[in-house]
Amino acid sequence: MDAFDVLVIGGGPAGYVAAIRAAQLGFKTACVDAFERNGKASLGGTCLNVGCIPSKAMLDSSEKFEMITHEADEHGIVVDGARVDLNKMLARKDAVVDKLTGGIQFLFKKNKIKSYHGYGRLVRREGDAWIVDAAGEEVSAKNVIVATGSNPRALPLAPFGGHIVENSGALALTEVPQRLGVIGAGVIGVELGSVWRRLGAQVTVLEALPGFLLPADDAVSKEALKHLKKQGLDFHFSVNVKDVQQSDAGVTVTYEENGQSVTAQFDKLIVSIGRVPNTQGLGAQDVGLTLDERGFVKIDDHYRTNLPGVYAIGDVVGGAMLAHKAEDEGVAVAEIIAGQAGHVNYDAIPWVIYTSPEIAWVGLTEQGAKAQGLEVRTGQFPFAANGRALGHNDSRGFVKVVADAKSDKILGVHMVGPNVSELIAEAVSVMEFGGSAEDLARTVHAHPTLSEAVKEAALAVDKRALHA
Structure with missing residues (x-):
């Protein structure tokens, strides 16, 4: 043995x-x-x-x-x-x-x-x-x-198989579905929905919760949803799925929205309601x-x-x-x-969603900090005022810093925009060492880079952003 x-x-x-x-x-x-x-x-x-x-x-x-x-x-x-x-x-x-x-x-x-x-x-x-x-x-x-x-996690009404798929099946579709349904507007749902929308599918996202990305900072979730809708993703919130029927032609989903019964036909259905x-x-x-x-x-x-x-x-x-x-x-x-x-350090674990624009955050949201009774100051800087973002032709979104009003310690950093999956690492590092918004604001950032938006958001906590 x-x-x-x-x-x-x-x-x-x-x-x-x-x-x-x-x-x-x-x-x-x-x-x-x-x-x-x-x-x-x-x-x-x-x-x-x-x-x-x-x-x-x-x-x-x-x-x-x-x-x-x-x-x-x-x-x-x-x-x-x-x-x-x-x-x-x-x-x-x-x-x-x-x-x-x-x-x-x-x-x-x-x-x-x-x-x-x-x-x-x-x-x-x-x-x-x-x-x-x-x-x-x-x-x-x-x-x-x-x-x-x-x-x-499988939906009891819609076991996986045939035209109903989870993440692995959604990554192996052999043709672009004309009509794609997604149950669940979480990370997996919006990422996979984005893939097939870009390749030509009409994508409908059904979410049981009343809003989009509720764990994220309110400002970030609103900004991200605005851009995802512009791209053609059709979101429906506070949805109660009542019935799912599968046939050779596809999937029929019956759901309740705003007190009304709605029936939708899809060629494929992605179920992404957690794990x-x-x-x-x-x-x-x-x-x-x-x-x-x-x-x-x-x-x-x-x-x-x-x-x-x-x-x-x-x-x-x-x-x-x-x-x-x-x-x-x-x-x-x-x-x-x-x-x-x-x-x-579970307080400094970043979250990233690889949509376009990307979404990333670490630490407490503004609403989460206030719910804990903390007094906060925030700073926000738009990528529309960032030279590198304009050069990329992608100036959507912003960086937001949430800091303790008394100590200036960074409580959270929230981003939506180009390459924020990479930018969030700087915020994680500063938070790991208990850094303040002033520490981040005093750090020299190369110009022109997207990372300058992080510095400017930190400066904005003290209302002294230089380029906005």
Whole structure:
């Protein structure tokens, strides 16, 4: 029987990073993962295989097509007859995924991590180690890290299959649907809806909540919704889906909106209403692993479960279901096992939505800070006054800084606009070190860059923005 210091169950961002960091710390490490793509074992979990990476590849390809067909003329570039070769676009997406998932296999080999393809199941405790069924083979491990991730939540009225798809199916459509329905206006829904809208689909988004991106700052969500509507995404809020019927021709959705019954016909329907923890086959009940009322693995502040030597991280423990949050937890738990002070600052985790314009934020919103009884000052700067944004021909949106009125400590930074997925990192860094709006305002930013909008928003907190 193979014996390990650390065995990770799950090879997504939480699991593979935990395995790599554990190996770096000198532990004999293994990882068992059951994910398959195209019938073959593929490390990287949902994120690399059917989530973050392929969706960003498709978003980039579709945005380039949108630029060529709708914006090139403004740059003095004349393009006639542009068309989409969807098969080639999908092949490029798959090639990106292959490169990254293959890269994880290389990193496992480099760090001498044993990889098992199949399911991992806790079997029993023997002495100071756990016996785990790793893809049908019993192995022992002194420490087990559960990182089994999450699965798409299905709508009871609309089980996945046929014309009803979740994120993976939505990234593999072989033709552009004429009429695409999306249930759920969250990150996945608006990103995938944007992809197919750019490629020619008529997209209708149905959302049960009364507004768009309610966790985001009010100003950001209003600005983003305005631009997404301009692009042709048809949003409906406070919707109650009453019936979903599937036929060979497509999907019929009946929903209630403003007290009226509405019936809509779609060629394809994307259901993106959240995700549920993946604990199937883990053996939780057999060994007494405690789950909460929603099925998430319960942990303490050091990622320890109720079982000695068993830890859990990533989507399976709840919280923000973000790959970068999961990766940092992977590092932290490996360091904790090694006796170090592994830690994740959950107040400084950025959120990004890769629509056009992009949306990003970190920390408290203005309304959230006020709800906590905090007195705040805010500064906002528009990309319309930023030279680099104008040069890009994309001056939509703004940067907003929320600071404590007494200490000037930055409580949150919120952005909608070009490349804000990259700009948000500066705000995260400043917040990680407890920085103030004045710290950010006094930092020299290269000119001309989009990042100057961040500096100007910080200056605006003290009402001294220079270019607005």
